[in-house]
Amino acid sequence: MECTDHLAQANAVNNSIKTTFPEMIPYLYQDVSVRCNATWFTAESNDDMWQRHPIKWSVSNTALFVTQHGIGLGLNGATNPKLGRVFYDNDVDGKLFVKLTVKDLVEYLGLTLGSAERLVEARNTWLGSYAWPPSDYEHPTTGERTVGEQFDLSISLVLERILVLNEADFSFELEIFVFISWEDPKVFARCVNAGIGGYAEDDPCGLFWKPELVWDNLVMDDGDSKLVPYVIEDMGYSTAVGQKNQHNVVGDTASKALNTSVASHMYRVRGKFFCDFSFENFPHDQQQLNVSVTLPHDLSMRKAKLISQAVPFSGTTIEGGGDLPLWKTSCVSSSIGVKSYTPVANSILASPIDPYALYWQKVYMMSPEDFAAELFQGDTEANMESYQQWSTLTFSVTVDRIPTFYMANFVLVLTLLVVVSFFSLILDKAKLDSRLSLTLTVILGLNVYQIVIIDNMPATGYLTRMHTFCLNSTLIVVSVALENLLVYIANKRVIRIAMVAEKFKVGGVFGGIGGGGGEDAGVTKAKGLFNRARGKKIAVEEGNAGESTTATSTPTSTPMSLDMAAQFIDKRLDSISVFMFPCVFAINYLMLFAEAGNDRFVCPD
Known part of the structure; x- marks a missing residue:
């Protein structure tokens, strides 16, 4: 049997008996070491190699790795592991091995270009396995797999400061510390x-x-090439090695406080985020500035989930840098949720023409065993939902608007303008120009302020408290102007009636012949003549000029009602309005300060 056959058989047997008959492995490696004249090919070197990072490999570890991978890559000779011998004879340890390039392997170690490329690819694949998430891991000696097992990713977001809160385009900018x-x-x-x-x-x-x-x-923003916040300060990546990796520690000993190694990354970011503001209670509104963070697509709920806390940065708050001039931070909180793509996937998979959708429609029709094998590579405990859900974190900063600016610059001025319009109620009712000019000027001032408020607020489909206050104030002043006009008309009517009555009284037209009721009869007759002069029909009944019940003219009910209304408006309306309009405005003013009730966010303990 050739040496390469022994090596291949050793690898195959090693994989099959390492968990059932581990005591046989040293004899297997010893046999191969003798037959192939490979002194580095030992069970101890194999265990040491798989438990260490390549940087920590000895020359024997490196030669063993190259030998084993050379078999699979077809790089060894027919009678001895030539590739491993090259590395062993040139004292290539792990620290040098991880730096070698294809050019180095060809020029200094004499490998062919194809062999060098395949060996570098195998090395890089092995090195790249350390960059896999913790859920994708296989222990090198025990074979214990954690592929797909969910791990916790703790994330703490610490608010440093709020930079901008732009209500016009529903956005805000924050600086936050991210600690993972x-x-x-x-x-x-x-x-x-x-x-x-x-x-x-x-x-x-x-x-x-x-x-x-x-x-x-x-x-x-314009010019951004990637949708990530701007990292303004990276505080680096830190780790602590657990006892499980005691044999593999580089440059230090493992921590006695840890069993499994831990890692962390901390940085400070600045970003502009979109938020759906609500302005119903403006200028006493409260806003929640939400930052939504999700794990990437390759870390579904099957592999990882977020656990979180969120706190304000007390240092900048004490120094006064945590709040904007018009806002006060009242609460910082976080909540964990789940983002699901199931509705999106269902919509896509329902397509009758999409080839990939048709493929999945057929997969869903398979038996449970075949479905699991197709979708989860045989993992029958997996479920479709876990592959379509991602752990999310919502970082919320609750801010309360400081209304002082708006109260001093808008509400107070609007209140003064409305109060000024009330002075028209005590002016001479006959001077319509003075009364109307005052109220119309106030109306123009109110409109200007309302335009200013609208320009500083986004367009909404509802009225805010401030808009309602401005609108009601304008309606009140318009009502005052209408009252001025109504009083003026009534006063003119009463004056004309009085003038006609006085004219006939002085002329003695209605003087009584026996006394008794002549004056009243004259006034009544004057009203009747005044109504006739305005084109109204009257009924006149003439009798004995000496009796009070005679010589009277009885007008119809409508002119009499108008006359009575005119006299009431002339004598009483201004007096009533002086008290009524301020009361109505006071109610309008108090509505601006009414409690928001359940709309207010209560910070969790």
Whole structure:
């Protein structure tokens, strides 16, 4: 049997008996070592190689790796493991092996171009396995697999400051610290703030997996090539090695406080995010600035889930940098949820013409065993839902608007304008120009302020409290103007009636011949003549001029009602309006401060 056959058989037998008859493995490797004259081919070297990162490999470990992979790649000779011998004789250890390029293997070790390319590819694949998520892991010696097992990814978002809150385009900008930590059994090296400015070529910290987050509601500015927040400060990647990796620690000892290695990454980001604001209670409104974070597509709920906390950064709050001038941060919280693509997938899979949809429609018609084999590679415990759901985090910053600016610059001025319009109620009712000019000027001022408020607010399908206040104030002042006009008309009517009555009274037309009731009869007759002069029909009944019941003219009910209404408006309406309009405006003003009730967000304990 040729040496390569012994090597191939050794690999095959090793994979089949390592869990059932592990005591036979040393004899198997010893036999191959003697037959192939490969002193590095031992069971101890094999265990040591699989438990260590390539950077920690000895010359024997490297030669063994090249020998084993050379068999599968067809790179060994017929009588002895030539490829392994080349590396062993040239003292190529792991630290040198991970740096070798295809050109180095061809020029310095004499490999053919094809052999060099395939060997580098095999090495890079092995090195790349350290960059897989913790859920995709196989222990090198025990064969224990954690592929697909869910792991926790702890994320803490710490609010540093709110930079901008743009109500006009429903966006805001934040600076937040992001701290992510997780357990990773593949971590074998101690890293402290590594990766700032990049990793060295032989730095093992650059090999390990690091999570990336999807920022769902991030707004892409012009010129951005990737929808991620701007990292303004990277504080590096840090690890602590657990006892499980004691044999594999690079440059330090494993921590006695840990069983499984842990890793963390901390950085500070700035981003512009979209948010659906609600302005019903403006200017006493409360807004929730939500930042939605989701795990990437390759980390579904089957593999990973988020656990979270969210806190404000007390340092900047104390220094006064945590709040905007018009806003006060009242609460910072976070909540974990699940994002599902099942509705989207169902819509796509329902397509009658999509080839991929037709494929999945046939898969769904398979037996449960075939379905599991097709979809989950034989994992019958998996379910479709876990592959279509992703763990999400909603980071919420609750801010309350500080209404002082709006109260001083809008509400107070609007209140003064409305109060000024009330002064028209005490002016001479006969001077319509003065009364109307005052109220119309106030109306124009109210319209200007309302335009200013609208320009500073986004267009909404509802009225905010401020808009309602402005609109009601305008309607009140318009009502005052109409009251002024109505009083003026009534006053003119009463004056004309009085003038006609006085004219006939002085002329003695209705003077009584025996006394008794002559004056009343004259006024009544004057009203009748005044109504006739306006084209109204009246009924006149003439009798004895000396009696009070005679010589009277009885107008119809409508002119009499108008006259009575005119006299009431002339004498009483201004007095009533002086009290009524301020009361109505006071109610309008108090509505601006009414409690929002259940709309207010209550911070969790």
